[in-house]
Amino acid sequence: MGAATTHRPVTIRLPLQQVTLVAVETQLPVLAAEALLRSMAQVDFARVLLFTHEWVPPRVIRGLEVVDIPPLPTPSDRSYFVLRQLPAHIRTSHALLVQWDGFVTHAEAWGPEFLTFDYVGAPWPGQPEGREVGSGGFSLRSRHLLVAGQNPRWPEWHPEDEVLCHAQRDSLERERGVRFAPVDIAQRFAAGAQMARTPSFGFHGAHHLARELDEATLQRWLGLLPDAFFLGADARRLARALLLNRRPALVRQLLARRKAAGEVDTESRLLGTATSIMGLLGPRTA
Numbered sequence: 001m002g003a004a005t006t007h008r009p010v011t012i013r014l015p016l017q018q019v020t021l022v023a024v025e026t027q028l029p030v031l032a033a034e035a036l037l038r039s040m041a042q043v044d045f046a047r048v049l050l051f052t053h054e055w056v057p058p059r060v061i062r063g064l065e066v067v068d069i070p071p072l073p074t075p076s077d078r079s080y081f082v083l084r085q086l087p088a089h090i091r092t093s094h095a096l097l098v099q100w101d102g103f104v105t106h107a108e109a110w111g112p113e114f115l116t117f118d119y120v121g122a123p124w125p126g127q128p129e130g131r132e133v134g135s136g137g138f139s140l141r142s143r144h145l146l147v148a149g150q151n152p153r154w155p156e157w158h159p160e161d162e163v164l165c166h167a168q169r170d171s172l173e174r175e176r177g178v179r180f181a182p183v184d185i186a187q188r189f190a191a192g193a194q195m196a197r198t199p200s201f202g203f204h205g206a207h208h209l210a211r212e213l214d215e216a217t218l219q220r221w222l223g224l225l226p227d228a229f230f231l232g233a234d235a236r237r238l239a240r241a242l243l244l245n246r247r248p249a250l251v252r253q254l255l256a257r258r259k260a261a262g263e264v265d266t267e268s269r270l271l272g273t274a275t276s277i278m279g280l281l282g283p284r285t286a
Helices: 027-040 075-089 112-116 143-148 162-168 168-178 183-189 208-212 215-224 233-244 248-260 265-283
Strands: 013-026 043-052 064-070 094-098 117-122 138-142
Touching: 013 027, 013 075, 013 168, 027 043, 027 183, 027 215, 043 075, 075 162, 112 183, 117 183, 138 265, 143 168, 143 215, 162 168, 183 248, 208 215, 208 233, 215 248, 233 248
Parallel strands: 013 043, 013 094, 043 064
Antiparallel strands: 094 138, 117 138
């Protein structure tokens, strides 16, 4: 096994009774439920809600409230639900929204100042100064912001985090007094496209799973993901991260699924060659 592990000692349980933990997922509800459970391992939330239309095996829903909703077949449908329908279910001052590829990893990195903002999410790279925040895949949102996002005058609703943080940010700040976290706070809150230099409260992005999941768990997760994942950029980023963590068996599994899905590009071939060489060297030790 490589250096990655999820079995780090839990030294504290963080009480966050002001926060509802939420996942909205009708495509991969089992993985979303596991992301919720991993977040619950370190934090006591007021409520934990999984919005889905599919049955989830009981072994992964202990302590969760499963809320039945119609299928959300496209990302646009999910964005519409988050902006227009989710607020009715939130009674706490804030909600922590996660997706299947993001969860709490370091409860000790929590800062009470996070709750002084209406939106905190991992910074996006390459954005103008003051507009870097942030990714909605692991984001803390106040109920004030959630209600403001229901504005029926907004012509767009997808991607919902870009609508909030870019398209409508000026109006939210000017008309509703919404406060977006500055980039230094966002970096302490969550790692996103870039790996965090110091432990953050959580993360969003499949490439982080190379460090956060053990071998058996990640093998199982890869087996549950649809072909569409393996055809996209997230799969390439995960393969690179697995390679850096010297986990050749997982890289081979990922590339095999990528090939089966119909994608054999130059980068995949290069990753395959590097993985073969790594297999001769053996896994990296901690």
